[in-house]
Amino acid sequence: MSVAIGLAVVVERSTPMRGAVELVVHHPPAAAAVKPGQFFQLAVAAPQTILRRPYSAAWADPQSGRIGFIFNVVGAGSGWLAVRHEGHELDLLGPLGRGFDLDRTGPAIIVAGGLGVAVFPGVVRALVGRGRHVTVLLGARTSAQLLPADRFPGAEVMTATDDGSAGYHGSVVDLLASARGEGPEIFSCGPTSMLQALVERTRRLEVPLRSIQVSLESPMGCGVGTCLGCAIPRPGSGYLLTCLDGPCLAADRINWDRITDTFHG
Ligand SMILES: Cc1cc2nc3c(=O)[nH]c(=O)nc-3n(C[C@H](O)[C@H](O)[C@H](O)COP(=O)(O)OP(=O)(O)OC[C@H]3O[C@@H](n4cnc5c(N)ncnc54)[C@H](O)[C@@H]3O)c2cc1C
Ligand code: FES
Numbered sequence: 001m002s003v004a005i006g007l008a009v010v011v012e013r014s015t016p017m018r019g020a021v022e023l024v025v026h027h028p029p030a031a032a033a034v035k036p037g038q039f040f041q042l043a044v045a046a047p048q049t050i051l052r053r054p055y056s057a058a059w060a061d062p063q064s065g066r067i068g069f070i071f072n073v074v075g076a077g078s079g080w081l082a083v084r085h086e087g088h089e090l091d092l093l094g095p096l097g098r099g100f101d102l103d104r105t106g107p108a109i110i111v112a113g114g115l116g117v118a119v120f121p122g123v124v125r126a127l128v129g130r131g132r133h134v135t136v137l138l139g140a141r142t143s144a145q146l147l148p149a150d151r152f153p154g155a156e157v158m159t160a161t162d163d164g165s166a167g168y169h170g171s172v173v174d175l176l177a178s179a180r181g182e183g184p185e186i187f188s189c190g191p192t193s194m195l196q197a198l199v200e201r202t203r204r205l206e207v208p209l210r211s212i213q214v215s216l217e218s219p220m221g222c223g224v225g226t227c228l229g230c231a232i233p234r235p236g237s238g239y240l241l242t243c244l245d246g247p248c249l250a251a252d253r254i255n256w257d258r259i260t261d262t263f264h265g
Contacts, residue, residue, distance in 0.1 A: 038056070
């Protein structure tokens with residue numbers, strides 16, 4: 001695995017949906033090395049921040065040497081990133097961790113809640129490129145917070161909003177029943193509570209846990225396996241490290257009863 005550390009130049013900044021920023025950076029070696037689902041540790045120079053912040057590569061293009069990151073502002077680090085503009089430099093370390101395993105065949109369903117959608121443009125592109133039928137289920141609080149469907153060319157897109165302003169009125173997990181093909185593989189990212197609801201729903205739909213892969217956004221310190229800050233419980237006993245064993249993991253490797261949502265309580 002090739003990991004780059006160094007400065008990337010911001011070449012584009014945009015607002016893909018309300019409350020989110022997309023930064024496109026130019027770093028050919030890193031762009032060539034990224035596998036869909038992997039993440040970078042981005043250095044932030046905000047006051048009183050020491051640690052890098054983990055962000056999934058939303059997509060990467062080896063030809064142009066570009067990588068996109070989509071994020072919202074929740075604190076000092078993301079606040080600092082959100083005011084980077086064209087020409088600014090970003091100190092990145094990565095790609096890190098394990099991406100999604102995309103090597104199966106058959107239909108794929110993406111279940112994305114909120115900013116969990118950020119990891120999926122590149123994943124969907126790769127799945128469609130492998131000739132797989134892809135259905136993207138997008139959930140957000142309100143329509144303005146949905147990443148536009150044209151970010152997923154070649155895929156069928158269904159939406160759900162908490163306030164009913166677009167698509168289904170309710171949880172994105174409810175869309176699963178109408179999206180099921182024959183033996184689909186499911187890829188998901190979102191708040192832990194949404195992932196737990198997904199696991200519960202798929203149990204009822206008799207979808208085996210091993211056919212679900214999730215991308216976890218556990219709190220991280222180092223991002224490279226030394227601080228043990230990103231441990232998550234395995235079935236039985238013991239822990240996995242999100243930064244090394246994940247962030248993309250088969251759902252049957254996680255103890256869903258013991259995992260907690262550190263951010264949302
Ligand atoms: C592997 C990985 C990939 C990630 N990819 C993305 C991505 O593509 N886009 C994106 O927007 N975020 C992503 N995140 C989450 C992102 O790393 C955090 O939001 C970021 O580190 C927050 O830094 P901060 O300094 O702005 O906030 P902090 O000052 O660290 O935190 C401010 C507040 O926000 C809360 N908070 C921090 N992170 C989260 C979170 N993930 N969910 C809910 N609340 C949170 C904290 O508990 C605190 O209350 C990813 C996380 C991981 C582990
Ligand atoms: S973040 Fe330090 S061990 Fe995973």
